[in-house]
Amino acid sequence: MAIVLRTEGLTKRFGKLLAVDGLDIEVHEGEVFGFLGPNGAGKTTTLRLLCALVAPSGGGAEVAGLRLGRDDARIRASVGILTEHPGLYERLSAADNLRFFAALYGLSGREMEARVERYLELMGLGAQRDIPVATFSRGMKQKMAIARAALHEPRILFLDEPTTGLDPDAARTVRDLIVSLAKEGRTVFLCTHNLDEADRLCDRIAFFRRSVIRIDTPDRLRAELYGRTVEVRVVPSPRPDHLARVRCVEGVREAWLENGSILVRTDDPLRTDPALVRALVDAGAEVAFVTERRVSLEDVYLKVVHGAAEAR
Amino acid sequence: MSAVAARATRRTIVTSVCAREWRETLGNKLLVGMTLFPPIVILAAGILAVYAAALYPPSEKDVQALYASAPAAAGLDPREAVQGFIATYFLVLFMLIPTVVPLTIAIYSVIGEKSARTLEPLLATPVGVGELLLAKSIASTIPAVIVTWIAYAIYLASVLALGSPAAVHAVTAPRWILAVIVMVPLLTALSVNLGILISTRVNDIRVAQQIGGLVVVPVVALGIAQVTGRVVINNESFIRTAIVLVVVDTVVFVAARLAFQRENILSRWR
Known part of the structure; x- marks a missing residue:
């Protein structure tokens, strides 16, 4: 499988605080890659680094075949990110929220409408397409944010706690989406504290605290540590x-x-x-x-x- | 599977951001109220003042005070002079509309997005920060210019209907019409870009409004000086002022662009 994301000593400092310390990972195309670590480990900062939202203090990375720091706008076009907060325009309808972002990703006309419909349906929000997002429950907003992140069909989808606050039905919808995206050959970079979910979904897992502690498939990690x-x-x-x-x-x-x-x-x-x-x-x-x-x-x-x- | 999503054109970015901002603004009754209140008050006060001056002749004391403060009015019929003075004075107040109205919209446009946490998903798109600020700037400028022009048109029509020839002469003076056409967009852009610049440094909408409100001071000072004859704005100084405003607008926009950094917004704005 082709490598779609590679970091080499990727480091991020905020003043004296070392948030990410020499991260070295390789992630493959079509892989669901779990990124697990305690709160404050630097997971969100790593996601922001890999999505070209913040600049590294050291090291480098290649994301979707593009060089971080040189091709930042193209990296942002090639990846999708589910941020910690849904961050939706509350007065706009579900469809209008997605249309706005679709336009910023260069989609237009029928293609835009087809994508908006597809992802609303995939997230089970087709019936709410014309309703202002302000009336949505937390879980519906989370699903909207995931639809927005996947809308432009990025090569790599970064998901930060995608099932937090979701009821079991909605969580299953999101997990099904992750599996179907991986089957399409898209890479999913999953940050989660839901270890059962990571176990079920992830091909490989990295345990992380400022840098990678351990990286392997869940079964090999089990066998290695516990037999x-x-x-x-x-x-x-x-x-x-x-x-x-x-x-x-x-x-x-x-x-x-x-x-x-x-x-x-x-x-x-x-x-x-x-x-x-x-x-x-x-x-x-x-x-x-x-x-x-x-x-x-x-x-x-x-x-x-x-x-x-x-x-x- | 698409390798890289297509990049939106600058026109698409501007139209999309403008359409979204306007829909959000129109859906925010408080913001609409705060935007429309100043022009409505200035317009109503202006029309009433001109109308009152037409109905009630000024006292000798008022006329002498007017001649003393506005030497340009000397020699005119007292009632005409007072109406002309009032009509011109309110034209100066109209110049405040483009400084006050867009400031609120621009501040809400940035700090509002920050507090709603919609900036991170927006900054995660391939849109450049400069393009985003340009789009936000245009989205705040256009409604303010249109509101000011509409208010001026209503004022013009009211003075034509109610005012004396001196008042009509004052409000239809080519320099004032040119000021409304040229200076209003320039002042609006200044206020908007200043609002955006302040919003990059301040997290509270009220604080940003208070700081941004200082932009009205030079406008009021210049306007009063012009009305009272202390400063005479001729064609040459008018062009010079317009050029200075263009330069200041550009400098403030560049400063806002430099201050509006993806990383700072995401890591420091909490």
Whole structure:
């Protein structure tokens, strides 16, 4: 996959405050890239840097094949950004808000009308097209802002907390849009605190605090940090000798008891699980089920971010 | 998949920004009221004053005071002189309309967008800051010029209907008509660009209005000096004043452009 965004030591200072410190990332075309970090980590500043809204203090970046600092207006034409606040013209209707921005992106005539209709429908706002935005709920405004960011069909869409304040229906609409944009080959750069959402949507994730701490696919991050955990349910309950037998099975890195189950950390459950079951049956255990327990991205996030903080 | 979105032409940017600003302005009753109140008051006061001067002859004391303060009126019939003086005095007040009306619109145009947090999405488009300011400047200038011209036209018609020949002569003097045609847009542009410049540095609409209100001081001073004969604006000084205004307008616009930086707006305006 082609690289659509590359930064090299991208740095931003505001006076004495170092907001972004030597950021090095590569993002591919058609990828949903998660950008996760605590509040104040510099995520919004990074987005503004990559959208050519603020100038870097050091380093550089290539965005959609264009050089930051040299092709800023063209970069802004090639990317879309959902800002922290929807920032809509409240007295204008939904369609007029989008028409205004469509005109600034050089759209006109039928093409403009078709885009406005398409994105209003995609966001489920077709029926409200002629209603002033001032009457919209927070969630509707957020969907409008996403429609505005995607309207000119940018190569890279930067979304800052896109589902914040949305009800489950609206959040699903937004997630569906992100998936469909990625399928069209557009890149989505997603900043979110919703780790479940990031886990479901993102091809790769960067944990960030002023600079990238860790970057990989969610599954590889899990495997690297926690290995894979298998839960073996033994009825009526596991005995200490069962645990001892499990610990002797080849491929088991660690095993412990938890809530009436034996939990086993292993690198390759497909090879280890049959041997585990065999060892327990040989020890006289009744195995009710064996299942892989998925470590949440929240656990991974906390381990990475707190680990990085402690290392400082 | 389009690699880079097409770039809007300057004309598209200006027409889109103007259309949006005007719709937003018309939807803001407070802003419409604040915009129309000064011209309505000046117009009504002017018409009433000329009408009253036609109905009630001035006292000898008033006439002597007028001759003393406006030597140009000496020799005229007292009633004529008073009407002419009043008609001219209100023409000076008409020059305040282009300084007061657009200032409010221009300040709302920038600080209003800032407080509604609509500036960031706007600045994220490929539109240049200079183009954006030019469009905002035009969007504030055009309504103020039209309002002033309409108010002047109504005043002119009223004086023609109610006033003495001296009053009619005063308001139809070529220099005043030229002043309304040429100076009104120049003063409006000055007020607008000053409003935008102030808005880049101030976050509060009221503070911006108070600072911007200072622009009326030289206009009032010059106008009073002209009416009372202290300063005689002849053709040469008129052209000189127009040229100075063009230069000042340009300087203030460039200063506003330099002060209106994407990064400062996004990182410091909170």
